[in-house]
Amino acid sequence: MDYPSKVLSKAVEEISGLPGIGRKSALRLALHLLRQPASQGISLGTSIQNLVTDIKYCKECHNFSDSEVCDICNDPKRNDELLCIVEDVRDVMAIENTGKFKGKYLVLGGKISPMEGIGPNQLRIGSIEKKLTSNTIKELIFALSATMEGDTTAYYIYKKFKAQQVKFSSIARGIAVGDELEYADEISLGRSITNRTAYNEAE
Amino acid sequence: MDYPSKVLSKAVEEISGLPGIGRKSALRLALHLLRQPASQGISLGTSIQNLVTDIKYCKECHNFSDSEVCDICNDPKRNDELLCIVEDVRDVMAIENTGKFKGKYLVLGGKISPMEGIGPNQLRIGSIEKKLTSNTIKELIFALSATMEGDTTAYYIYKKFKAQQVKFSSIARGIAVGDELEYADEISLGRSITNRTAYNEAE
Numbered sequence: 001m002d003y004p005s006k007v008l009s010k011a012v013e014e015i016s017g018l019p020g021i022g023r024k025s026a027l028r029l030a031l032h033l034l035r036q037p038a039s040q041g042i043s044l045g046t047s048i049q050n051l052v053t054d055i056k057y058c059k060e061c062h063n064f065s066d067s068e069v070c071d072i073c074n075d076p077k078r079n080d081e082l083l084c085i086v087e088d089v090r091d092v093m094a095i096e097n098t099g100k101f102k103g104k105y106l107v108l109g110g111k112i113s114p115m116e117g118i119g120p121n122q123l124r125i126g127s128i129e130k131k132l133t134s135n136t137i138k139e140l141i142f143a144l145s146a147t148m149e150g151d152t153t154a155y156y157i158y159k160k161f162k163a164q165q166v167k168f169s170s171i172a173r174g175i176a177v178g179d180e181l182e183y184a185d186e187i188s189l190g191r192s193i194t195n196r197t198a199y200n201e202a203e
Numbered sequence: 204m205d206y207p208s209k210v211l212s213k214a215v216e217e218i219s220g221l222p223g224i225g226r227k228s229a230l231r232l233a234l235h236l237l238r239q240p241a242s243q244g245i246s247l248g249t250s251i252q253n254l255v256t257d258i259k260y261c262k263e264c265h266n267f268s269d270s271e272v273c274d275i276c277n278d279p280k281r282n283d284e285l286l287c288i289v290e291d292v293r294d295v296m297a298i299e300n301t302g303k304f305k306g307k308y309l310v311l312g313g314k315i316s317p318m319e320g321i322g323p324n325q326l327r328i329g330s331i332e333k334k335l336t337s338n339t340i341k342e343l344i345f346a347l348s349a350t351m352e353g354d355t356t357a358y359y360i361y362k363k364f365k366a367q368q369v370k371f372s373s374i375a376r377g378i379a380v381g382d383e384l385e386y387a388d389e390i391s392l393g394r395s396i397t398n399r400t401a402y403n404e405a406e
Contacts, residue, residue, distance in 0.1 A: 007269070
């Protein structure tokens with residue numbers, strides 16, 4: 001489609017470069033911005049530019065951070081003995097959102113996936129090693145995807161560090177809250193029976 | 204949800220201000236930008252800012268334009284006698300895309316909608332009047348939505364200018380190409396029978 005203006009055409013092209021946004025949606029967003037006060041578009045543009053230029057990563061856990069070490073790693077009230085291994089920064093946010101974990105994190109930056117050409121060397125396995133040599137970690141908790149790749153990644157890390165004085169655990173797999181058994185997949189249901197927990201009325 | 208970084212939080216907030224993009228999608232887009240070279244985010248931000256600051260509107264037809272008068276209005280090959288009344292700049296693009304119209308346009312900027320508090324005064328009816336006084340227009344073509352609001356708008360314009368020496372027409376309403384009669388709504392089917400056209404094997 002021809003656009004009547006070059007600035008519009010350029011904006012549509014750039015916006016439609018984002019995942020899940022086609023040219024029609026991009027045009028709709030551009031026209032929306034044009035109906036708003038110009039300050040909104042300027043502020044949106046600035047915040048996107050600040051995002052990609054000013055973001056920092058915590059040198060301890062590789063989570064996003066505004067400073068060299070993130071708020072979680074810097075928090076003296078958090079338990080240094082628990083290290084939760086996650087794939088992605090979104091997983092940190094998701095777990096933090098539950099309010100149930102008071103240890104620290106390590107963001108791997110992905111999972112082992114031969115299909116996508118991601119091997120252990122592309123992940124931050126070295127950072128786990130560094131953490132373990134500090135001798136404060138008592139338990140490594142795998143909070144990885146319940147997929148073949150997630151399981152492979154956990155197994156790789158377990159094999160690499162099993163000789164160390166550290167306990168390994170994994171977040172519980174089972175039937176999600178609100179799910180009906182009838183529609184649960186066999187593997188999840190099977191695991192949930194095998195790994196059944198003591199009944200706890202407070203939970 | 205708490206975000207680990209202020210620049211991330213600000214970007215998510217701004218992006219989720221766009222229509223149809225919630226906070227989860229905004230976060231997904233922000234994380235996507237962080238995985239790309241920073242130049243992509245900078246270029247996206249700049250093009251959004253340029254869009255809202257540099258866009259111009261054609262003083263003749265109110266379409267977007269890079270100059271004071273748009274390429275369509277400036278084109279000497281286009282028929283000055285036909286004026287197509289559309290609601291929105293998107294409609295100009297859609298009609299141009301068909302390649303079937305060689306007249307000129309006038310973008311109303313909306314349609315009469317008491318529900319949304321839009322009356323004739325919010326639309327560019329005055330521009331139609333100005334065009335008609337120039338005496339070159341022979342036909343006003345309504346290319347408005349096939350809705351109550353679109354019909355009301357067309358009727359208002361018709362009533363206002365019917366005393367002038369100009370023909371009024373409306374784009375054809377009927378069964379869309381590819382539609383099956385069985386599933387067509389009654390009103391469209393009824394109109395398509397009333398307004399039947401001579402069979403034309405070339406069409």
